[in-house]
Amino acid sequence: MQGTGAITLAALLTALRVTGIPMREQRLLVFGAGTAGVGIADQIRDAMVRDGASPQQAKSQVWLVDKQGLLTSDLPDLRDYQRPYARDPQEVKGWADGHGGIYLPEAVRQVKPTVLVTAGMLLAAAEAVAGQVDVGAPGAPLVPPVQNLRASSATTAVAVAEAAVADGVATVQAGNWVQAVQDAMWQPVYEGGA
Secondary structure, three states, rough: HHHHHHHHHHHHOOOOOOHOOOOOHHOOEEOOOOHHHHHHHHHHHHHHHHHHHHHEEEEHHHEEEEOOEEEEEEOOOOOOHHHOOOEOOOOOOOOOOOOOOOHHHHHHHHHOEOOOOOOOHHHHHHHHHHHOOOOOOOOOOOOOOOOHHHHHHHHHHHHHHHHHOOOOOHHHHHHHHHHHHHHHOOOOOOOOOO
């Protein structure tokens, strides 16, 4: 649980360097409120506090959606670790999307998250990394070698983008995700002599 949160937080910290939006101002929507999703929420909430948000403010900027929809305090069978993020039903009154709950598309419309880390996207990233390793030789590494980091990162990014489309949370559609990722990657250019 903590490892998943740490990797997600690392990716978010990198993204913040690009967007320039402080951590304390992020609005996080987690799709999947199991232990991994809540672990991600906990670590990002704590990072918001470290960046100057009050604990209450940070918690109020985190939203969890699970199979029953947006977590609200009136839902039966909430787990102890989910309760801190369950919203007051009055806060989200009128958000229901006609299916008896507040599901991901409506939650995205209402919350307008700056960060959205789905279970399908995390699984796609893990599978993409694992798929780049040849474990046929004795003593083979369990993760791709660091000298292939750019190619590994690009392969993983493509898998995550495709999962975002499949999960219905992508805000951009690309005809060719491989090309789109390559175009978005920073390319180091060194001017002058050695």
